[in-house]
Amino acid sequence: MPTNRYPYLTEKIQESISNPDKSKALYNAMKRGRDSRQERLSELRGGLAFRQEVKERKNLCRKHADELTAEFIKNAKKRGAHVFEAKDGEEVLQYVLKVAQEKNAKTVSKSKSLTTEEIEINEPMQEAGLRVVETDLGELIIQLVDEKPYHLVFPSVHKTAVEVSEIFEKETGEKVPTDIKLIMNVVRKYLRPIFLNTDIGMTGANVGIAETGGIVIETNEGNARLVSSIGNTHICVMGREKIVETVDDALLMVMAHPVSATGQMPTTYVTWLHGRSPMGKGENQPRESHIIILDNGRTEMAQDSTMQEALNCIRCGACMNICPTYGVVGGHTFGHIYPGPVGIPWTASVHGQDLAADFAPLCISCGLCKEICPADINLPMMIAEVKHRDHSTNPAPKAEQTMMKADEFASLGSALAPLSNWGLKNPLVRGVMDSVMGVDKRRKLPSFNRNTLSKRFGRHAKKNVGNSKEKILFFGDIYAQYNRPDLGMTAIQLLESLGCEVELGEPMSSGYPYIAYGDLDKARVTAKKVVDALHPWVEKGYTVVSTEPTAVYTIHKSYPYLLENTEKSVAVSNKTREFFNLLTKLKYTTDLGQWKDKTFGFHCSCHQRPLGSGNEVMDWMKSLGLNVTRLETGTCCGMGGTFGMKSGSLGYDLSQAVGKPLFDIFKESKVDAIITESSVCGIQLAEGVGIPAYHPLELVQSILNG
């Protein structure tokens, strides 16, 4: 483990936080990406259905990668292309240098290729005497200052117009204005002779097509059209995972990629390159096409049952656009060469586990990257696996260890209440908790209740036993059990009043912190324990219900994955639902009295998004006459479960920086209160906005309690 891993991240996080202008620019850029995607999706035929189609086709192509690669090579060769399979970057370099030498080439113009970034080919090519020029504007900017891409799609998004003008002033020796349009004129003039006089044009490929032996290149600037047409020699370096079976598959990727990246459909230029065309009239033209298919760890990656799905990545960068912490720290901190969430499994697979583990702690396990991914890649679990592998040699930091034992601390806190609650408010105790346990002393923590949900439930008289319209097993998570048992009981009694028979299982944590901090062994043990406890109820016809979105998400989404889709885990998953989903089904209505005079802002927690985005609770509140509006940035509130409770930069500080834009939206809205079903989001927002945050059940509770 690099000994400075956490100090490095701390320093970088503080650097980002202390530069709000840069963070704001990055935030706006990422938000624009998310919003444009959302806007385009609303017009798209079939909406989000394409994600499953991309996933299925990419899975199929991955399973048949060897056959499809062979077919691609056969068909590309039939068209006269020279095809070379390179096992690593060094082999690519040697091949390219050999071609360059044979052609007596001096200049290589490149269009954007992350695959050549991956193998860092530019520098050794330059050392060998070639002039190598990146022609994608973003890539050119970072090439001129010797940096790595900040974002997959927008490599230089961190540079301002002023900085870019200075970069080109230095490069051209001429005065360059700071007006963006005028900078473009300089760039066009600078690059045009390079395009016209290039010997070798080098591109990547967004897609390779087995059935035709062709490649597809997508750009907005049109540089790949020039790079692939002018130089007499064209060299394409393509990762072997890019090969799909058919033209239809390729078109699917051509649509899915820009829709997810920027909301475009398609990119301005899509070039379906097949064979090497002549240029103008003339016999015996020295026109050649070389296609290098790169492995560089991909075959091994395909054998790794956790990471193999990352090979389905179509490099749209959407996971970066939505990642809450990436949006603050950017791709140089949150990445090695491949940035962002998908950069973690890719770095682990092609650059090394240690490098990936260096920035993996920036992932707060909100799960949004999976939800936005056009190939529905289970990135959160891959990232958890990278953390897990890391912890086999480097124990988790103390704050993470504390958070993974949150259930034990809550149980103890409840048993010791009210003494524990005095401690939570005592600065000295909090100081000790901060330094010894890694719980940030600035974070307001929920108080414990000695009179737990189990105790309360045991004392109350069950209703509708043997005569119910719905049998419910209430999943009493840690918060319901030890912090807000009153709310748990309200939920239970409300269901009983609607004719349900309600049982309360053994109180238990869903174990999500184990996933978040990468203890997958314990996550699996917990998953099995919970599934074993719930399954007999499900068998007897009970529906599992929880008031906490993360609990439902974990049981519904994470357990089947962790337990490899065992029959039991799938059965329990299928019968687990959110409290308000059930309440809507039961058509519950009531008069919410004075609450109708208030205004509310609704916050959907990240784990609630794949469960239905809180639409049911919103509809329910509106149907009861509440004045409620959904307020969101499109990403996380920053809490990230227990992440924002951890002390310091890699916890509280970063969670506040992520949350600030959402706090501002709530403040500007002037709503009276926040509504959210997530207990931890409620803590974060109440603190950040300075107004009360309620679980929607609390409104009902206040009416029921008069």
Add this chain to the structure above:
Amino acid sequence: MFEHFKEVYEGLRGHAHHAASWEEAANIVMQVVADISPDKTVLGPLPESLMSDLKTKLDGANSAYLEPPYLFEELPGRIDEAEVGVSWVDHAIVDSGTLLEIATNDSDRLISTLPRVHIGIVTRDRVIEHLMDSASIVKEAVMRNDQNCVVSFLSGPSRTGDIEMQLTLGVHGPEVAHAIIVDEEAPAHAH
């Protein structure tokens, strides 16, 4: 159909025109040329009647132009001299605002890439509604040309957002893109 294409294409910052005949298409080209007064216009392979009409009109306006064939030895510099490129495109796609160019010679691609202004001309019978229905066109073109073939989707002018995510046109390819849809049938010898 045309109105929908125009709406999408103009959303991409392109300029869409409808022409009832080859002659009207030539007039639209001449209007663009008159507005710009380029030193040179470069013509790609065009349907015969349009080519002859256009050449007559350019001659009449005393506007210099280049016409195929272009010799390997003089490329790409010769095409780069022109400020306006006029070329035939094989199809258009309405819902994505796309011109679909099928080229077996890279000089055709240079005409739609190097000049600052590109005018793509397509016949109405070659317009399809949906991007996702274009796979068969691509496949047919690349299979028919079993050695070399480049299919290009051109959806508006060259764009970048690489500086401060601000949309800017014409960084490498055309800054101005025109699409003319003509109510004529595609010539039999066209791709």
